[in-house]
Amino acid sequence: MIEAVLFDFGGVITSSPFEAFAAFEVREGLPADFIRTVNSTNPDTNAWAQLERSDVTIEEFDAAFAAESAALGHEVRGADVLGLLSGRVRPEMVTAVRRCSEHLKVACLTNNFSGPTSPQANTDGADPGPANPTDPAMDPAVAEAMGLFDTIVESRVVGVRKPDPRFYTLACEMVGVAPQAAVFLDDLGINLKPARAMGMTTIKVTDPAQALAELEQVVGFPIR
Numbered sequence: 001m002i003e004a005v006l007f008d009f010g011g012v013i014t015s016s017p018f019e020a021f022a023a024f025e026v027r028e029g030l031p032a033d034f035i036r037t038v039n040s041t042n043p044d045t046n047a048w049a050q051l052e053r054s055d056v057t058i059e060e061f062d063a064a065f066a067a068e069s070a071a072l073g074h075e076v077r078g079a080d081v082l083g084l085l086s087g088r089v090r091p092e093m094v095t096a097v098r099r100c101s102e103h104l105k106v107a108c109l110t111n112n113f114s115g116p117t118s119p120q121a122n123t124d125g126a127d128p129g130p131a132n133p134t135d136p137a138m139d140p141a142v143a144e145a146m147g148l149f150d151t152i153v154e155s156r157v158v159g160v161r162k163p164d165p166r167f168y169t170l171a172c173e174m175v176g177v178a179p180q181a182a183v184f185l186d187d188l189g190i191n192l193k194p195a196r197a198m199g200m201t202t203i204k205v206t207d208p209a210q211a212l213a214e215l216e217q218v219v220g221f222p223i224r
Helices: 019-028 035-042 045-050 057-072 079-084 092-101 140-146 165-175 190-197 208-217
Strands: 002-006 104-112 151-154 184-187 203-205
Touching: 002 092, 002 151, 019 035, 035 057, 035 208, 045 057, 057 184, 057 203, 092 140, 092 208, 104 165, 151 165, 165 190, 184 190, 184 208, 190 203, 203 208
Parallel strands: 002 104, 002 184, 104 151, 184 203
Antiparallel strands: none
């Protein structure tokens, strides 16, 4: 029996920034999917991974990302990438969180980073949620969504990030649920694979409507 629903933030509760990445790449004359390529190169140790574990500051990330992208043929400042992370809150997902919370535990599992409040987004191997969910300057729509969760598991706080299996073990402990009693929604297959291996039911969010239909089947009550 499902006891908890675990939601990724960027790319699930909010739209993905891939369109912004693509527009930036066209504008700057970069190869298609170049930013995602940088983010997926050495994904456990690169600048993005270090930022989400709070191992580097935003200023250090800016320089490190520039060096990594330059090594791949085109220098892009990390600060420019962070400026592309705006995502639109999906009202239908917020409604789903609210309705799930009436029957089950609900939690947000997000890779994010310490720094000024910024919009949340999802990139290959990373899905930063709000930089600081407790910041009063947060977008009201984001604040409303974050306020619905019983538990928020942030990579910047716990020092480990998806898809590291330790993140999911810690998340289950924080939520107080066995993996077999949880369903997890994420838009990245790489993040779902270790959760599924632990015994969680997983749903890949490509089309939000389809994902919500799948979630209704899993939890057994309407969420839309």
